Amino acid sequence: MQQAPLMEAWFIILVSAFVCVVVRAIFSRQTKTINTPPGPLHIPIVTSILWLLKSFSQLEPILRTLHAKFGPIVTIRIGSQRAIFIADRTLAHRALVQNGSLFSDRPKALAASKIVTSNQHNISSASYGATWRVLRRNLTSEMLHHSRAKSFSGIRNWVLHTLLAHLKSDSLSNDSVRVIDHFQYAMFSLLVFMCFGERLDEGKVREIERVQRQLLIGFNRFNILNFWPKVTRVLLRKRWEELLRFRKEQEDVMLPFIRARQQKQKQGKEEGVVSYVDTLLDLHLPEEKRKLNEGEIVTLCNEFLNGGTDTTSTALQWIMANLVKYRHVQERLVDEIREVLGEREEREVKEEELQKLGYLKCVILEGLRRHPPGHFVLPHAVTEDVIFNDYLVPKNGTVNFMVAEMGWDPKVWEDPMAFKPERFMNDESFDITGSKEIKMMPFGAGRRICPGYNLALLHLEYFVANLVWNFEWKVPDGGDVDLSEKQEFTVVMKNALHVHLSPRI
Numbered sequence: 001m002q003q004a005p006l007m008e009a010w011f012i013i014l015v016s017a018f019v020c021v022v023v024r025a026i027f028s029r030q031t032k033t034i035n036t037p038p039g040p041l042h043i044p045i046v047t048s049i050l051w052l053l054k055s056f057s058q059l060e061p062i063l064r065t066l067h068a069k070f071g072p073i074v075t076i077r078i079g080s081q082r083a084i085f086i087a088d089r090t091l092a093h094r095a096l097v098q099n100g101s102l103f104s105d106r107p108k109a110l111a112a113s114k115i116v117t118s119n120q121h122n123i124s125s126a127s128y129g130a131t132w133r134v135l136r137r138n139l140t141s142e143m144l145h146h147s148r149a150k151s152f153s154g155i156r157n158w159v160l161h162t163l164l165a166h167l168k169s170d171s172l173s174n175d176s177v178r179v180i181d182h183f184q185y186a187m188f189s190l191l192v193f194m195c196f197g198e199r200l201d202e203g204k205v206r207e208i209e210r211v212q213r214q215l216l217i218g219f220n221r222f223n224i225l226n227f228w229p230k231v232t233r234v235l236l237r238k239r240w241e242e243l244l245r246f247r248k249e250q251e252d253v254m255l256p257f258i259r260a261r262q263q264k265q266k267q268g269k270e271e272g273v274v275s276y277v278d279t280l281l282d283l284h285l286p287e288e289k290r291k292l293n294e295g296e297i298v299t300l301c302n303e304f305l306n307g308g309t310d311t312t313s314t315a316l317q318w319i320m321a322n323l324v325k326y327r328h329v330q331e332r333l334v335d336e337i338r339e340v341l342g343e344r345e346e347r348e349v350k351e352e353e354l355q356k357l358g359y360l361k362c363v364i365l366e367g368l369r370r371h372p373p374g375h376f377v378l379p380h381a382v383t384e385d386v387i388f389n390d391y392l393v394p395k396n397g398t399v400n401f402m403v404a405e406m407g408w409d410p411k412v413w414e415d416p417m418a419f420k421p422e423r424f425m426n427d428e429s430f431d432i433t434g435s436k437e438i439k440m441m442p443f444g445a446g447r448r449i450c451p452g453y454n455l456a457l458l459h460l461e462y463f464v465a466n467l468v469w470n471f472e473w474k475v476p477d478g479g480d481v482d483l484s485e486k487q488e489f490t491v492v493m494k495n496a497l498h499v500h501l502s503p504r505i
């Protein structure tokens, strides 16, 4: 008689135990903390300071070791912030292209950056939202659209002839010509014209170049101001003053040109080209329901000039350095141009002829793969906490993509450190935007991809073709081409390229 209740009791105990185990398993699964990607040991304050003292170029070899140890996605902790680094091209594609709506934000600007970005009112630093969309659409459809880009072909031709003349006169008086200053000046003349719509004399272009470069190259020095701004404003007062002075100088130099365009608009004068400033004067910010103020226009001109000059002249120098080092590549390029131009006397490759030069395109692509001007894209951020590849990518961190590592991946590129333009010959439809697959990403990929990539490719093709068509580029007697790198705003040649130039007859 007593066995039935006993069995009942056992049954209830067993069922309850089973339910407990199941509930606990489900519960523990749900509450299992998802970690950020792995990374090196974090010792509060100590390791943060060590990381902060390192530049991106010093970080790169350390990150390579960390990736070998922890896998393709690692985290570095700096204070309470997490910086995530992705070295793998497939993961980059999954983040930037397949999950573009989540991975296209930018980190909140820190104190010093707020000053030079007018509190994130430019394309590259704006949060992923309406302001960014309007600014970016203005640049792409009003300035970089094919027909608008074509309207500047006359100025490209003028800049090319000035560059050739400078190189010629320099080569007459010097056996060895340092070319980077000529390249930078040429790119500045071009972008300054597109920006302000005026052909300025050399003195004015040089003045703009000076104020731009002092902020660009000096900016690393101001990074320290971002940490504990309240303290650094007292302890590093001189450096804060220097930053504000650089910014003020930039405004003083640019505002007269901006106001001149504004005046022209008011007077209804519509002669000449449409400049970047003209498009900015017309723009409305949808979120703030107002036009851009003068400081914001200066900031956007600054971005336009930096985006299009330093990157392109750096790439141009790397490509020409390889053409000097590997003479057979230079000669093959010249042969291709000769074939397309025929017996024509005039020593100019016209823009319309560039599309017939297949090998030239391969040389440019190989230059950008082997020597991407930026070894990282600009830091990205996620719009919300995201689980990615089984890890947590937190909203308040940064997500960084290792451009150079991807272009040098031996699983994709045979003998990746060699300069071999031929590798692109059998891949005519190679897609540099990485929309279907990322093999290299010198311009980034996805929604934040560089909007100027077509213009940059046009400039590189046009100048490289004409430089080798006009001069034979050789190593000066007793010299060599040293391909060592140095981090400035972009990754530049540590020892600037010096060449011996002889005119091609």
Ligand code: HEM
Residues within 6 Å of the ligand: 123, 124, 125, 136, 303, 304, 307, 308, 309, 311, 312, 315, 372, 373, 374, 376, 377, 378, 379, 442, 443, 444, 445, 447, 448, 449, 450, 451, 452, 453, 455, 456
């Ligand atoms: C060889 C030349 C160039 C290279 C290698 C280059 C590379 C890049 C890279 C890597 C990014 C960051 C992409 C990302 O964060 O995911 C970028 C962004 C940008 N670039 Fe370029 N760029 C070049 C030329 C230009 C030119 C000619 C312009 C304009 C005239 C330009 C304007 C910009 C702007 C506005 C952004 C910010 C895009 C955004 O955040 O939405 N760049 N570029």
